[in-house]
Every structure is written in structure tokens, then in C-alpha cells.
Amino acid sequence: MDLVQDLQKKIFSVSPPTFSALALEVFRYQVEHNILYKRFLQALDINPADITTLEKIPFLPVELFKTHKILTGTMFTDFYFESSGTTDQQKSKHYISDLALYEESIKKCFELFYGDIKDYCFLALLPSYFERKNASLIYMCDKLMKWSAHKNNGFYLNNFYKLTAILKENIRNNQKTILIGVSFALLDFAEKYNMNLNEIIIMETGGMKGRRTELTREELHRELKRSFNTDTIHSEYGMTELLSQAYSKDNGK
Known part of the structure; x- marks a missing residue:
């Protein structure tokens, strides 16, 4: 070795x-x-x-x-x-000279916080990232979806109607689900569809990307909790210059 x-x-x-x-x-x-x-x-x-x-x-x-x-x-x-x-x-x-190293980091970091990837369905609202090439967040979510292999995994962009139907289906089936999104996309979705997502893990990745007025994390989480009738908002932390992630399960703590 x-x-x-x-x-x-x-x-x-x-x-x-x-x-x-x-x-x-x-x-x-x-x-x-x-x-x-x-x-x-x-x-x-x-x-x-x-x-x-x-x-x-x-x-x-x-x-x-x-x-x-x-x-x-x-x-x-x-x-x-x-x-x-x-x-x-x-x-x-x-x-990146070794993508396998990054992929192992994705897997280890996620499972450290949430357990087996195959237990989850991943729904992504990442329009500002999906429209760009070479975004590490898109790469990470794509890998999680492939490892999970759930039939409803996907990048839903602005297709809120379909996303709503999938969320309702997963709730009916008691399917563990992570809705991961950039802040402005989650807020856009929340404004158009006030749903009870207390059984869904809602995970924000931060950033308004110039689409909305910047909010503090506390303000963002308060609005998302109110709109989706949930007690907690999860957060994913990462940056292009690092090959690791961190997660928060309790309102940024």
C-alpha cells in the first residue's frame, strides 16, 4: 500500500x-x-x-x-x-484527481449522520446549481440518488406539482425522504404549497443566490417550519474547496 x-x-x-x-x-x-x-x-x-x-x-x-x-x-x-x-x-x-475519494467522503459523511443511504428517497430543489456545470452539490446529490436507487429520486427544479405528488406518496408509504434545496427554492415551494411535511426531512443548503432578500438562518428556518408545519429544519454544510460535508439536524445546531 x-x-x-x-x-x-x-x-x-x-x-x-x-x-x-x-x-x-x-x-x-x-x-x-x-x-x-x-x-x-x-x-x-x-x-x-x-x-x-x-x-x-x-x-x-x-x-x-x-x-x-x-x-x-x-x-x-x-x-x-x-x-x-x-x-x-x-x-x-x-x-480533483481522484473522484473515488470524494465519493467515499459523501457516503461516510452522510451515513455518519443519517444511517444507510438505501433507506432514503432524495428529492432535490437546486435550480441555481443544476443549471451550472461542475457543481459539487449536484454531484453529491446525484451520487446519493444512485446509491439509494429509489424510484422517486430526482431533481425537481421548478416542477412543484410533481414534487407535491411525490411527497404525498412517500408520506402515505412511510418512506424516509429528504427534501434538499437551496434556500430560495424551498421558500418558493413553501409559498405555493403549504404542506404538512412533519414526516419529511427538509434540508437547506443555504444561499439566496441573488433571487431573494437574504435571511438569517433563524429567519429562514422559522419561515420553513411555519409553512411546512414541522418542528425542525436540517442543514447541509459544504464548500467547493473541501471534499467533506457536515449536517445539522436541529435548526443549525
Whole structure:
């Protein structure tokens, strides 16, 4: 087993007691094999040998994903995920040399919070993402749908009528269901269809994308809970520059 495979195996089997040591091991690997990161530390006059605790590991500024092709090691790739933004904004590009690593991260992160993927039906309201190429959120949802293999899985965009019918069917059948959507799309749906979705996991991914007035998370969740007669709103957290996700099951907490 080579060093990269060994690190990947450790990452996906990490536990709280081993996390700090593994983070330092990954840091040392990045210093040695990522030229841009090494130059970044040199510019800051940081000696890698002085980094002995998790808290001291320097983070590469996220802005560099907008100006540099960041890759570790010698693997070449033209595939990348691109951040959202308006047409006149410079967007981040995260080049991925091993999609299997990202897919394993998707699976492990989801199952850590929610259990077996095959138990769920995934309904997505992600119009601003679906209309773009190279969106990591679309890739993630597409993979979850394929692994789940439920007949009603799908990206429903603005087809609220069909989405409503599927939600009612899943509720009748006691089917575990996740309705995941960007904030403005969930609000649009809520305004047109006030439904009792107390048995559905409603998961927001944040962002109005210029379509609506920005709301705080508390305001967004309050409106969604009122419209869908549910006690909790779940949240998915991720970003183009990372290959991991986090979830909240209780109103952002």
C-alpha cells in the first residue's frame, strides 16, 4: 500500500483520539507534495518542523482556489468543481484527481449522520446549481440518488406539482425522504404549497443566490417550519474547496 492509499484508509477510519495525530501526518504530506502550499509556508517564514499541534496548522487561503490550480502530488487532472457566483465574479476551481475519494467522503459523511443511504428517497430543489456545470452539490446529490436507487429520486427544479405528488406518496408509504434545496427554492415551494411535511426531512443548503432578500438562518428556518408545519429544519454544510460535508439536524445546531 502506497502512502496516499495509507492516508486515505486512515482518514476514513479516524476517531477522536487519533484525529490530531492524523491531521499532522496529512499536514506533513501536503508540505512535501504540494508545491503551492510549501511556497505559502515559506512566504510566511513558517518552519513545518515547528508545527506540532493541530491548532498550529496553517490553512491555505480559500482565495487561492480562484487564482491557482491546486494539486497535491504528480497526478494530472482537468476535472474540477467550480464555486457558485455571478457571471462577473471570479470563481474557485477545485481540481480533483481522484473522484473515488470524494465519493467515499459523501457516503461516510452522510451515513455518519443519517444511517444507510438505501433507506432514503432524495428529492432535490437546486435550480441555481443544476443549471451550472461542475457543481459539487449536484454531484453529491446525484451520487446519493444512485446509491439509494429509489424510484422517486430526482431533481425537481421548478416542477412543484410533481414534487407535491411525490411527497404525498412517500408520506402515505412511510418512506424516509429528504427534501434538499437551496434556500430560495424551498421558500418558493413553501409559498405555493403549504404542506404538512412533519414526516419529511427538509434540508437547506443555504444561499439566496441573488433571487431573494437574504435571511438569517433563524429567519429562514422559522419561515420553513411555519409553512411546512414541522418542528425542525436540517442543514447541509459544504464548500467547493473541501471534499467533506457536515449536517445539522436541529435548526443549525
